[in-house]
Amino acid sequence: xxxxxLEVCFSPKLYEHRLIKRNFIGVVTxxxxxxxSICAALDxxxxxxxxxxGLEEAREMKxxxxxxxxxxxxxxxxxxxxxxxxxxxxxxxxxxxxxxxSTTNGTKAINLVAEESDEVIVGSFLNVKALAHYLERKNExxxxxxxxxxxxxxxxxxxxxxxxxxxxxxxxxxxxxDSAKASVDLWNMAKNDLAGYLRKSSHxxxxxxxxxxxxxxxxxxxxxxRVVPVFQNGKLIPFKx
Amino acid sequence: xxxxxLEVCFSPKLYEHRLIKRNFIGVVTxxxxxxxSICAALDxxxxxxxxxxGLEEAREMKxxxxxxxxxxxxxxxxxxxxxxxxxxxxxxxxxxxxxxxSTTNGTKAINLVAEESDEVIVGSFLNVKALAHYLERKNExxxxxxxxxxxxxxxxxxxxxxxxxxxxxxxxxxxxxDSAKASVDLWNMAKNDLAGYLRKSSHxxxxxxxxxxxxxxxxxxxxxxRVVPVFQNGKLIPFKx
Numbered sequence: 001x002x003x004x005x006l007e008v009c010f011s012p013k014l015y016e017h018r019l020i021k022r023n024f025i026g027v028v029t030x031x032x033x034x035x036x037s038i039c040a041a042l043d044x045x046x047x048x049x050x051x052x053x054g055l056e057e058a059r060e061m062k063x064x065x066x067x068x069x070x071x072x073x074x075x076x077x078x079x080x081x082x083x084x085x086x087x088x089x090x091x092x093x094x095x096x097x098x099x100x101x102s103t104t105n106g107t108k109a110i111n112l113v114a115e116e117s118d119e120v121i122v123g124s125f126l127n128v129k130a131l132a133h134y135l136e137r138k139n140e141x142x143x144x145x146x147x148x149x150x151x152x153x154x155x156x157x158x159x160x161x162x163x164x165x166x167x168x169x170x171x172x173x174x175x176x177x178d179s180a181k182a183s184v185d186l187w188n189m190a191k192n193d194l195a196g197y198l199r200k201s202s203h204x205x206x207x208x209x210x211x212x213x214x215x216x217x218x219x220x221x222x223x224x225x226r227v228v229p230v231f232q233n234g235k236l237i238p239f240k241x
Numbered sequence: 242x243x244x245x246x247l248e249v250c251f252s253p254k255l256y257e258h259r260l261i262k263r264n265f266i267g268v269v270t271x272x273x274x275x276x277x278s279i280c281a282a283l284d285x286x287x288x289x290x291x292x293x294x295g296l297e298e299a300r301e302m303k304x305x306x307x308x309x310x311x312x313x314x315x316x317x318x319x320x321x322x323x324x325x326x327x328x329x330x331x332x333x334x335x336x337x338x339x340x341x342x343s344t345t346n347g348t349k350a351i352n353l354v355a356e357e358s359d360e361v362i363v364g365s366f367l368n369v370k371a372l373a374h375y376l377e378r379k380n381e382x383x384x385x386x387x388x389x390x391x392x393x394x395x396x397x398x399x400x401x402x403x404x405x406x407x408x409x410x411x412x413x414x415x416x417x418x419d420s421a422k423a424s425v426d427l428w429n430m431a432k433n434d435l436a437g438y439l440r441k442s443s444h445x446x447x448x449x450x451x452x453x454x455x456x457x458x459x460x461x462x463x464x465x466x467r468v469v470p471v472f473q474n475g476k477l478i479p480f481k482x
Contacts, residue, residue: 010251010394011254011255011258013252013254013255013258014252014254014255014392014393014394017252017254017391017392017393018393019393150258151255151258152255152258152259152260152418152419152420153251153255153419153420153423154419155419155422155423158419158423176443176446177393177443178393178394178395178396178399178442178443179393179394181396181441181442181443182394182396182399182423182427185427185430186423186426186427189426189430200422201419201422202417202418202419202422205417
């Protein structure tokens with residue numbers, strides 16, 4: 001049996017040029033903060049997360065009675081129930097609830113991948129091992145899409161891609177993709193001090209006012225969760241491996 | 242005086258999203274093979290290189306009396322005088338001649354950068370030190386554009402970007418660009434065995450039938466040339482530093 005293939009896309013703008021066009025599972029990541037928050041929320045016990053792209057859609061969902069996670073420039077919006085950081089979801093009253101999550105890059109990336117893939121799942125450092133296990137059992141090709149920042153390459157999403165790619169290549173996946181190779185090499189360079197390495201990243205600096213030190217460190221914690229968020233009918237639902 | 246800024250774009254598709262929009266010098270690279278061949282040709286004594294994108298344009302230039310370097314799939318085209326590999330230019334009768342060079346990715350990248358930059362120059366491993374020296378004296382912002390392969394990230398152009406970025410950062414350039422940081426880290430990982438490292442790259446494998454071992458090794462030789470190819474009026478002309 002030929003190996004399943006693996007590809008990494010560093011930006012939604014490169015996604016359309018990928019080599020694996022069909023028959024794949026897409027893994028979307030946006031480490032600071034959307035996909036880390038979503039993984040943390042589903043692991044904590046939120047029943048599902050509905051990703052929406054814009055403020056208006058978030059406001060509308062609130063009017064329809066949903067709990068909404070929405071902030072801009074680090075400030076909770078007046079209509080929102082909670083913010084967008086991982087720790088904002090650790091509240092007893094949110095357990096078993098459905099939450100709308102406003103994330104422009106993340107939602108765009110999830111919808112983009114949903115168009116042509118067999119399935120979309122969501123990844124963060126919190127669930128790398130769970131993702132690798134899930135993908136090995138699925139036995140399909142894999143495309144990892146970094147949601148990126150304003151369509152530009154970023155280090156944190158790349159290192160996540162490298163961490164997952166490293167595991168998948170060791171499980172027998174094959175790649176002809178230089179992005180996958182580079183991300184694995186960067187991961188192996190950074191993994192022993194991920195928080196230290198990423199302090200030099202541009203996004204960490206941009207997010208300084210948005211992301212507390214404890215949320216930053218939590219976002220870079222490996223394998224705390226066995227939950228894989230799977231995108232079905234517009235919702236991310238938890239699948240425990 | 243504030244530092245000049247440096248940015249790296251891994252693909253023409255990411256170029257439009259760059260942070261440095263104006264007032265910069267663009268460095269275009271396409272290591273296998275266009276910009277390496279152009280650097281080698283101008284270093285050898287070719288008087289100028291006219292990059293053209295398509296076969297038809299190359300054929301037309303031949304009909305107008307130009308010497309033309311043009312091949313497809315590793316085969317010299319019937320109307321062409323020489324091929325596209327670096328060593329194809331090392332011929333006595335080419336010295337002091339103007340040569341048309343057919344390169345789809347390279348020409349596209351050069352024209353793209355020419356639109357909004359103050360100047361376009363061309364880079365390869367052969368002239369990294371010369372480029373750094375030239376750019377330091379120019380005292381402007383710098384954007385390095387990897388011509389890439391079918392718009393996808395590739396390792397060889399990235400390592401060149403890292404080699405040049407490493408020198409520029411040490412000369413006091415500043416960067417907020419994660420691509421620059423990643424490329425420098427990959428360069429520092431690979432530099433002691435560049436040829437060995439790049440054997441795993443997808444493009445080297447794709448080019449196996451096009452690029453002889455001696456051309457491959459020559460393409461990865463550092464600082465053999467003090468010539469910087471500068472794009473002026475549709476031609477790349479040599480500037481010796």
